[in-house]
Amino acid sequence: MNKKDPAGYYALLGVPETATATEIKSAFRQNAKALHPDRNPSPDAVRQFQHLNEAYQVLSNPDTRARYDTLYAQIPQSETASSHQVAPEPIVCSCCKKVTAQPRYIIFFQVTSFIVLTIRTPIQGIFCPKCAESKAIQSTITTWLLGWWGLPWGLIYSVSTIFQNLFGGSKPNEVNARLLIYQAWVFATQNKFELARGVAADAEDFARKIKKEDKRKVLNLVEELLSALDTKTPIKRLKNVWSIPNRAFYVQGSILIAVATLFVSSVAYVPTETNHTSPSVSPTHPDTSSPSPPKPEYVRPITADNGVPFPSTSSYIDGYPIQSTDGYSKVIVDNSQNDSDVFVKLFTLDTNRPAPVRVFFIRAGEKFTIENIKAGNYDVRYRDLDSGFLARTDPFDLREVEILERIEFSEVTLTLYKVYGGNMQTHSISENEF
Numbered sequence: 001m002n003k004k005d006p007a008g009y010y011a012l013l014g015v016p017e018t019a020t021a022t023e024i025k026s027a028f029r030q031n032a033k034a035l036h037p038d039r040n041p042s043p044d045a046v047r048q049f050q051h052l053n054e055a056y057q058v059l060s061n062p063d064t065r066a067r068y069d070t071l072y073a074q075i076p077q078s079e080t081a082s083s084h085q086v087a088p089e090p091i092v093c094s095c096c097k098k099v100t101a102q103p104r105y106i107i108f109f110q111v112t113s114f115i116v117l118t119i120r121t122p123i124q125g126i127f128c129p130k131c132a133e134s135k136a137i138q139s140t141i142t143t144w145l146l147g148w149w150g151l152p153w154g155l156i157y158s159v160s161t162i163f164q165n166l167f168g169g170s171k172p173n174e175v176n177a178r179l180l181i182y183q184a185w186v187f188a189t190q191n192k193f194e195l196a197r198g199v200a201a202d203a204e205d206f207a208r209k210i211k212k213e214d215k216r217k218v219l220n221l222v223e224e225l226l227s228a229l230d231t232k233t234p235i236k237r238l239k240n241v242w243s244i245p246n247r248a249f250y251v252q253g254s255i256l257i258a259v260a261t262l263f264v265s266s267v268a269y270v271p272t273e274t275n276h277t278s279p280s281v282s283p284t285h286p287d288t289s290s291p292s293p294p295k296p297e298y299v300r301p302i303t304a305d306n307g308v309p310f311p312s313t314s315s316y317i318d319g320y321p322i323q324s325t326d327g328y329s330k331v332i333v334d335n336s337q338n339d340s341d342v343f344v345k346l347f348t349l350d351t352n353r354p355a356p357v358r359v360f361f362i363r364a365g366e367k368f369t370i371e372n373i374k375a376g377n378y379d380v381r382y383r384d385l386d387s388g389f390l391a392r393t394d395p396f397d398l399r400e401v402e403i404l405e406r407i408e409f410s411e412v413t414l415t416l417y418k419v420y421g422g423n424m425q426t427h428s429i430s431e432n433e434f
């Protein structure tokens with residue numbers, strides 16, 4: 001009987017002791033079909049089928065498999081290494097088969113998902129530090145690539161698995177304590193006492209972390225071994241090759257940071273997107289005056305540009321010259337459609353630079369008539385005093401024609417509308433143009 005398969009479970013399933021969880025599962029399915037009592041004529045059918053089930057029960061659970069895998073690592077009862085005994089074999093890495101002073105039994109997981117199906121597969125065995133690193137990285141990369149795509153467990157299992165692998169996987173305390181006690185004993189039989197004591201000290205660390213009632217039993221084993229090996233000198237602890245951060249930690253950590261950065265930047269991008277769209281969505285307000293564009297906190301002035309207070313009625317503003325008066329034309333500026341006062345200037349466009357020739361104030365809801373304007377090309381520029389918004393009308397011509405000793409002249413009515421979104425096209429102008 002294979003020492004590493006004491007109950008013959010692996011043999012029964014027909015797989016090696018290093019078989020993966022997937023291989024064990026499919027071997028069980030095949031054998032279960034063949035050995036099922038319904039199909040198996042053997043008088044032993046029921047017992048065989050039960051044995052198969054028992055094997056699968058133990059090997060399909062990562063914790064019980066870990067214990068089973070390390071059952072062989074026991075100091076024989078007939079201890080005191082008598083010369084008749086065959087030299088015990090040290091524990092080797094289940095991957096590379098090399099002897100290591102610090103083997104560990106480790107369970108990593110990898111997650112694979114497909115829509116609603118998520119499978120969390122253990123990757124377990126006795127590993128040397130090098131093989132453990134590559135197993136950790138391999139499991140983590142598989143999880144990153146294939147773990148997420150299942151709802152809801154894909155996400156949950158992936159996150160926990162990635163962090164567990166990052167910190168070195170799960171190392172069952174009792175299994176590792178027993179494993180190291182055995183390894184220490186093997187080194188002792190080889191007269192490597194210093195090494196044996198160092199390994200035994202590691203075993204003690206694991207034994208102290210055991211939570212079950214077996215703790216005392218395992219601790220006793222360690223203490224016995226340590227006292228047998230006692231040389232009245234302090235133990236030289238082994239260099240901790242398992243300490244974190246190690247290379248695997250950095251590799252997995254880098255992947256984690258890269259993915260997290262991608263995620264954060266994609267999340268940060270979303271609010272910018274909504275900021276862009278929200279202004280065009282929100283102005284469902286029917287009041288056309290309200291869509292407040294970015295006006296740097298406009299405060300309604302009390303005075304006109306020249307410092308003269310706005311009059312209380314619609315009229316010319318004191319202090320501004322009344323020009324272009326030697327004409328006959330008339331312009332009626334209609335602010336009756338508006339609910340805000342306006343500060344208005346009639347500009348002549350016939351000079352090199354447009355210049356105001358009449359400056360006046362019209363109250364909300366009123367009209368104002370400018371008379372005796374000289375013929376020429378003009379426009380009207382105005383400030384909505386409530387919002388501060390500046391606009392101008394289209395240019396217009398005022399004409400005077402002398403017909404039979406009578407002078408025909410222009411009479412123009414300009415209706416000012418609310419400057420924002422009104423039904424008349426307004427031309428927004430800058431402060432300099434007013």
Ligand SMILES: [Zn+2]
Nearest residue numbers: 093096128131
């Ligand atoms: Zn190895």
